[in-house]
Amino acid sequence: MGSVLMTGDLHGNTSHAIDLLQVAVREECERMFVLGDFGAWEHTAAGRRYFDVVDRVARKKKVRVYFLDGNHDKSSLLHELYGSEPDDEGFLVCRKNIRYAPRGHRWTWEGTRFAAFGGAYSVDKGWRLAAEAQRERKAERRRQFGSARRPATEGTLWFPEEQMTDAECAALLAADSTPVDVLLTHDKPRAADPDWNRKNLPECLPNQDRVQRVVDALRPRLALHGHLHYRYTDQVGDTRVEGLGADPEASHPIGYESSDSWLVLPLPYAPEVAAEREIA
Ligand SMILES: [Fe+2]
Ligand SMILES: [Fe+2]
Known part of the structure; x- marks a missing residue:
């Protein structure tokens, strides 16, 4: 049985990325999945260097890094550079050990059905x-x-493609609305109610509504997201919601610990086992 190290926002923080790869090794995870604000800034030299370093360390550690797009990732450039050659599971290959899950992407790992829907309002x-x-x-x-x-x-x-549009969300759900086990997003579903949230401006709400529509349509048992830079757990209907913290340099509430920024998701995902281990 494999496990995935799920992580919150990295914002291009190389040392935090390396720390998390070390956690992945310690926790025996062959995959690490970043829930957006990864730091996809390949329009800059520093951004390309960050990808190269993460790729190199991931290769050494034998951990493959996956991510979905956050509002601070230039996802249009990822499609432009890597859109033509997805891997066997449909991820875009940014580097050998760094793969991007475009919005609406679905895949199955060890019998567990996943979907990814990136984006949020800045x-x-x-x-x-x-x-x-x-x-x-x-x-x-x-x-x-x-x-x-x-x-x-x-x-x-600032990236104009930062959040899903209503039309984009509707089209993705119309293309496939079969249920998944685990939903990965950057933004939170509207109904989730963390007790610390600095992203509650009126402008933030339309995208949270879209994520909620995705939750309602795909009915995941577990939904994981980043973006709020805050670790919390909530229950929305039949869906358990886990918000993950961000890298230590990002804004976050008092009491933050870097362990707030990750959790181990054992596969195949079984809610009963996960609850026993206090994982998800
Ligand atoms: Fe962020
Ligand atoms: Fe974000």
Whole structure:
């Protein structure tokens, strides 16, 4: 029986990624799955380097890393770069040991049916757009002084594809609404009620409603998500919801421990066994 190390947001934090790969080895997990805000920033040199380092360490540790997209991942670029050659299970191969689960992707590991639905609303969207505009003004000034450099600024800090649209969500569910055992998302389902949540602006709610529609349609026994940077457990109807914490550099509540950022999911997933082990 295999296990998967499920983790919250990494935000491109290399040392946390390496720590988690070490946890995966310790917990005898051959797979690690990151629930979005992985740090897919391959439009930057630092982002490409991060992928290379995580890939190299994952190879050494014999752990394969999977992720779905968070609001802070440039998922349009992942499709552009890797969309044409999915692996046998339908994941996009970003590196040999780093694979991306596009929105609506389904797969089965050891008899357990999974689906992934990434995306969320960025509460710091205004700041990100302002920073992009500031970069653009600087680039424009340099051009006026004769610089030939034309650095891209739009779509470098805020990604227009950050959340599912209603149409996208409806189309994915229309294409396949058969139930799954475990649902993986970045955002929380609307009905889940953590006691710490800084992502409850009105603008956050439409995507939570979409995730809720996915939960209602696919009826998972277990739903795991990141994005809130907060470890909590809730029950929504027949679905147990587990929110995972993020890397230590991210915003999080007082009392955070790095063990809040992961849990071990034994496969095949059986809710009774998981409850006994206080896992899921
Ligand atoms: Fe995050
Ligand atoms: Fe997020």
